[in-house]
Structures are given as C-alpha cells and as structure tokens.
Amino acid sequence: MPRLPQRPDGKSWAPVGVAIVAAIWLATSMVHRIAPQEKGIVTTFGSYSRTLDSGMALTMPWPIQQVSVTDVTSIRRESIPEGDGEKLMLTGDQNLLFLTYLVRWNIKDLKQYSFQLAEPDQTVREVAEAAMRQSIAEVNLNDAMGSGRQQIEQNVRDRMQRVLDAYRSGVSIQGVDIKKTDPPTKVVDAFKEVLAAQQDAQSEINRAQAWAEQLTARAGGEATAFDKVYEQYRLAPEVTRRRMYYETMERVLSQTDKVILESNNVQSYLPLPEMKRTQPKPAAGGN
Template sequence: MAGKNPWGGSSGNSSGDGDRSGDSDGGKPAGGGSKGDRPDGPRNPWVPKGGDGGPRRSASIEDIFKNRGPEGPRRRAGGPGGPGGPNFRMPQRPGGKSWVPVIVIIALVIWVLVTSTHLIGPQQKAVVKTLGNYTRTLDSGLQFTAPFPFETVDVEDVEGVRPVRIPGNNNQAKLILTGDQNLVDLSYIVRWNIKDLEGFKFRVVDPEETVNEAAEAAMRAAVAETELDETFSGQGRAAIELDVRERMQATLDSYGAGVRVLGVEIEKADPPAQVVDAFRDVQVAEQNADAARNQARGYAQQILAQAEGEAQAFDKVYEEYRLAPEVTRRRIYYETMERVLSRTDKTIVETDNVTPYLPLPEINRRRGAGATAQPAPSTTTTTGGQ
C-alpha cells in the first residue's frame, strides 16, 4: 500500500523532480486547479502562498530568512513606511560612524564619577570595602574611591546621639531584684554614639542589640548591690546611673563594639504594681517615724545646748569664787535674795526699830482692779410728803 505524502500526494505517484501525475480519484491536479494553470507536484511549505502564478522553484535559505526577517513584512506590505512596522534607523556621526560607542563611553564616565566621588558630612564617617573586604575608613569631606562594584562605601553618623529606652514599651514592667531581696520596676534610657566605626560595623553582628543586652546586664548587676530605699532616692539613683555607665563601657570595650556610652538616665523606679498600695502605706509609716525621730533629736539637742550653757556659766562663777570666795558668796546671796523677793509682796520684820514695810504693789494692784470695775446704776425712790 502506497504511503501518504506529507506534502499532499501519494508517495507512489511522486516523481524525482517533485511533480506528480494525478490523484487517486481521477487524475486531477492537487489544489483543485488544472494542469495548465500551474505545474504538478506537492506545494513547497517554505514558499509563501499567493505567488504571481509563475513556475515553482525550490526555496533557498536566503529566501527563508528574508521572508522571516524584519524586511520581509515591509516588502510584502508595499515598501518602507507601510503598515508592516516603523522605519527606524540610528543616526550616524558626520563620518558615517555609529553613535553607540560614544554613548557607551559617556555612560561609563558618568557611572565612574557618580560611584567614585563621595561627599561625607561633618558628623559622618565611611568605611570602604574592596571586593567585599574592609580596607579603610574615610573622614568627613570630599573623598574618592574606585567605582562600584570594585569598592563600596557605607556612611554612618558617628557623632549623633542614639537613645535606647529599656523597656521599649512604657507600660511593660522591668522587674529587677535589689540587694535587700526586694523587687523594683525600673525604666531607663541609655544614650550612646559610635566611637570606632570599623569595630561598630565588623566586630559585632547587631550593635544595637548588643548595647541593649549590655545595658540590661549592667543595670541588674548595679541594682543587685543596692538596697530598695536607695533606688528611690536621688543620690542612690545617681550612683546607680554612674555604675551602669562604667559597667556598660567596660563590657562593650571588651567586645570591641566601637560604642561610646554617653550616659544612663533612670526614668522610673517604682515598686511592682501588685504591692504598690502596701508599699505606699509602708512609706507613709516610715515618713512619720522619720518625722518623730527628727523631732526627738531636735528636742535633745535643745536640752543639751541649754545644759552646756548653764555648765559654762557655772564654771565662770566658780572661777570667780576661787579668786575671792567671801565676796562671791555675798554677791550670790544678794542676787538670789533679790530674785526671790522681787516675786513676793510680803515682808518679814524681825526687830522693833524697823519701820513696817508698806505693801505698795498690793495697793496699786487693788487700785487698778477697782478702776476697771464699772459701778452699778443707783435707783432713787421718792415718797410723797417727804
């Protein structure tokens, strides 16, 4: 049985030059036309349809690429500028050469200038990495490096203060154990900046997280050596802040983190929320006790000062008595009697030849009392015939 030709005819009826004598149904030529219209043979799939009716020929490789290329549709559509596509051509230089090399060179020059020139601010520094490895540090000002990707520049602000709040949320409790086995809720701020940019960028993986952990460890160590009352007082807080700063700096320097700790400020130091009411009652009682103790100390100091003054006066009198004992005794006797008799209105007379003492102070006192009393109004009754 004859095989079917993929180009339209039987393999048994095809000739060596590509023509065929007829079909199996009566010898009609392929395609439905007559033999006089076009030569017999299978249609070449590489030749486009709708030719001018001329004799068929074998398609060459040049014809295939011409028909498939950008010029083929325009040629078939009727010439340049037709609906087959735009007629775009790159402009040429006066000498007939292309502008592409010039454009590429200009782009490369701009790229080199942009990626190799760096303006670093007055508070900034930059680290330079050559093919991914650290090579040097650039100071502030206009600096030059090799273009990207040979050298990359990473700029950082080394003078700016970077605050860290611990804990990050103000509503979150940070309970720390004190030296007298009490809990205190602390929140504080750590301020730091960059001391060594190379260490900051390449010695630790996450510098900010390292600062947070060092601050928390230093604060717990400092509070563990302090009693609860000292954490609430101003002097105790100042001592804790200084201790935490020194501990943090020593720890970060041992890591080579390149961080300078500028200061630590305790914002809040309160008892835990669960026992805040009882703690306030204890504080009130302690304040009352302190007030009572201060009052007792003041009274004791007053009595002591008075006793010391009397002792010093007695010492002075004793010194005078040692110089003239008889005179001193008489003087003390007269002063004592004068002080005693000045407070009484009675006089005792022992002999008959002494004139009795007239109690003038008593008379004066009674006269003054009678003058201040108002007499009652008198009522006169008149009877008839008298």
C-alpha cells in the same frame, strides 16, 4: 524598530551613548563625598579594605568595591524598656523596683562596629540591661530611688564600656540617665504607706535630736553660769554666799503671803499680806 539618528559623518550615536552612561556610572561608583560627621567603609568583593574619613575619596567601581557611609559622631539613644513595657529589677535589700533609663552612645571605631558584632545595636541594649541589673543589686531601695542614682548611672556606664571594649564592639558609651524609679504597680499603695511611715519616723527623730540639742545647750549655759559664780565665790566667798542666800530666799518667799520686815517702827499686828491683796490695781494707762 525605529532607528537612532546618525551623526553628521554617518556613524551611529550608540557608542557615544554607551560612553556617556559608562562615564556616569564610573563617576557615581568611584567618586564619594564623605560628610564631616561621617566615615565610610570600603569593601572589595565583600571583604574589608579600608576606612574613609570625611572629604572626597576615590575607589574602584562597583561591583569591585563598595562604600558604606555611617554617621559616627551623632549621639544615639536607647530607651529601656521600649514603649510601655515594665522592667522589674531586684535591689540589694530584696525589693522589686520598676526602672526606666536612657543609654547615650556613639561609634568610635567604624570597622569594629561594622564587622565585629552581628547586631551591635541589640548588643548595646543587652549589655545595658545586664549592667543595670548588676548595679541595682548592689544598693538598697532607698539609694536606688534617691541619693544613689548618680553613682548607679556611673557604675552602669563603666561596666558597659568594659564589656563592649572586651567585645571589640567599636562603641563608646557617653552616659546613662535614669528617668524613673517606681515600685511595681501592684504594690504602689503599700509602698506609699511605708514611705509615709518612714517620713513620720524621721520627723520624730529630728524633733528628738532638736530637743536634745536644746537641752544640751541649756545645760552648757547653766554650767557656764555656775563657773562664773564659782569664780566670784573664790574671790569673795562671804559676799557671794550672802548674795546667793538672799536670792534664794527671795525666790522662795515670793510665793507666800508672809512679809518680812527688819524695821522696829512697824507694828507687828498690821495685816500687811491682806492689805497687799486688797490694794486696788492702777488703771491701765494711768499715772
């Protein structure tokens, strides 16, 4: 075996090498740098001791104490279902719905997150699925696929947070985002036909309402005009009555071939209606 070189005083370098290795070991196992977005859990012989915040920290050397560092500020995302899986849920009006959504969360209490639950990430997924199924069961299909999505997302977030707080999971739910709501693949064609029929029905309802509004407006206008005529009639009944008579006779007799004359200078045998029909029309653009 080759011998280690000796120091000038004739002693061995082995103690010095052991001291250097021990110093390096102590430095790496006792001094810890925690990043701003991280926190550390200190365990003494496997039992929780304390939580380290960001910065430099000192602990006892391994194996007496160990430090587990975890990012607690970054947002974690759980996409449900994973991959191409299909999650069918039942709505309040007994319709099946294929729904995909995203859960955003982070760690608010590292001690609880590390020691309270055996698999906290899996627990978050299971709680999210239970909360989503319960929220979807409270609404009908149209709300789930349309205007009610925002309220569903808020309900799921609130339910998840209450359950996870009861579990003392140390998890904070930042939000739930519904990405897609579709009917099951096997009934998508029939579902499209139903949607088309509903849209046609809504179009007919809109047209009927528009016609009813026009009719109501016209009736209101006629009522207003009648009120104005009545006011004039109250001021001058005879004049108003005569004017209404003349207007009515003009409207009725304008569709006949009769000519009514009050002058005595016109002979009664003149064929005035025939002359009126045979009178040539003026040329376009002529004077």
